Amino acid sequence: MANAISANKAELIAIANSVASEKMIDKAIVIEAMEDAIQRAARARYGAENDIRAKLDPDSGDLRLWRVVEVVELVEDYFKQVDLKQAAKLKKDAVVGDFIVDPLPAIDLGRIDAQSAKQVIFQKVRDAERERQFEEYKDRVGEIITGVVKSVEFGHVVVNLGRAEGVIRRDQQIPREVVRVGDRIRSVVLNVRRENRGPQIFLSRAHPEFMKKLFAQEVPEIYDGVITIMAAARDPGSRAKIGVISRDSSIDPVGACVGMKGSRVQAVVQEMQGEKIDIIPWSEDTATFVVNALQPAQVARVVIDEEEERIEVVVPDDQLSLAIGRRGQNVRLASQLTGKAIDIMTEADASEKRQKEFVARSELFQNELDVDETLSQLLVAEGFGELEEVAYVSVEELAAIEGFDEDLAAELQSRAQEALDRREQAAREERQALGVDDALADMPHLTEAMLVTLGKAGVKTLDDLADLATDELVQKKRVDQRRRKSDSSSDDKGGILATYGLSDEQGNEIIMAARAHWFEEEA
Secondary structure (H helix, E strand, C coil): CCCCCCHHHHHHHHHHHHHHHCCCCCCCHHHHHHHHHHHHHHHHHHCCCCCCEECCCCCCCEEEEEEEEEEEECCCCCCCCCCHHHHHHCCCCCCCEEEEEEEECCCCHHHHHHHHHHHHHHHHHHHHHHHHHHHHHHHHHCEEEEEEEEEEECCCCEEEECCCCCEECCHHHCCCCCCCCEEEEEEEEEEEEEECCCCCCECCCCCCCHHHHHHHHHHHHHHHHEEEEEEEEEEEECCCEEEEEECCCCCCCCHHHHHHHHHHHHHHHHHHHCEEEEEEEEECCCCHHHHHCCCCCCCCEEEECCCCCEEEEECCCCCCCHHHHHHHHHHHHHHHHHEEEEEEEHHHHHHHHHHHHHHHHHHHHHHHHCCCCHHHHHHHHHCCHHHHHHCCCCCHHHCCCCCCCCCHHHHHHHHHHHHHHHHHHHHHHHHHHCCHHHHHHCCCCCCHHHHHHHHHCCCHHHHHHHHCCHHHHCCCCCCCCCCCCCHHHHHHCCCCHHHHEEEEEEHHHHHHHHHHHHHHHHH
């Protein structure tokens, strides 16, 4: 190595070619690494203050070594500057301001210099190899990739992918799957991150995307785009559901995915260690898709709450356990598949719930409108549930109810509006007792009841309201779809006014109106 740089040109180029081929990187990068190593060695020999450059011919192996100096009138830095007299020896027509080349003799590397140069080259090549790995795999996220298990460390599987290594973390493995060193294993590229120790390639066998890509390999119609997997949900190692749709009405999407005698789906099942797969026809109609997703259970009725993004599913009594599934698996997967929280209840439970709601609404109308039980029940039976509905519906619609006339309708509307006024006054008094500023009552979209809720949450001034973010104010309550509604620990509290049904746009308007005085004060 001592004389390699100055003497053995052919060997130097051979080394560069070999390293570039072995590491699968550009030869120019290896040559650049060698030049950098020579420059460092030369600076150590001639002085680190010199601006020394090296150029290695990638074909012949010829090495040129020089230092760059600036032509000045008065030399201040003797390592990087020369005057006109010295410059004339290097370049006849040199003028002040020129940068000229001062050739240096080739150097022989000593043992320490050679070792240092070797480290520089290795580091440069390693960096280039890491960059090549990142560039190669960053665009392969979502692809199925095959590798050989290199090791199993602390439950994490390290996979040799040929040009790089990937890792299947414990939570991305199929439970109870036994993996041994030397096994060939398929997985999906989940994420590729650039880190100091090199690109980290994270693989998965538990992600729904792995199942979708396996189906694409086994079902030509999916690969060709005739059939599309619209949604997928997995309980790795146990059960999975996929929703499929066909762009060609002559092709049955479920039958195509199952294959002749189940051959296609069985190939996927075997790769996923016996995981049972329900293949479901996808539908744009949410209710239809939910009914399909809960198979094999039969569904009697579906009620969709668009505001809460919840779905209430009523099933016959003997279908309850089947709809919920073992440890809630069936309803959990159906919930993940549809992207909605699903509540399962029997017909008896649904009837009891409806009865309670009917009684509660009847009592509301009896108390607030001062009417008898028969009339209040008649209003509920006609679909009225809130005072606002009675107060602001057209008189004609109320009068159209059997047994009603326009005089009764007008009287009911008058009483409903008076009841709402009483509520508003009670809420105003409570708000004032809480110490909520009157200025908040001038904000758009806010009612006195909302102001009471804000006051109880400690929001009592314009500045308090202005400091909130939109989601802190109006974000809707979300429910963990993996749990039943009865599990209150799964509820996300949402924004302070989440229960009032305000939109994000309305929340934005409220907060911007509260911040308006800041800009007025600045002006």
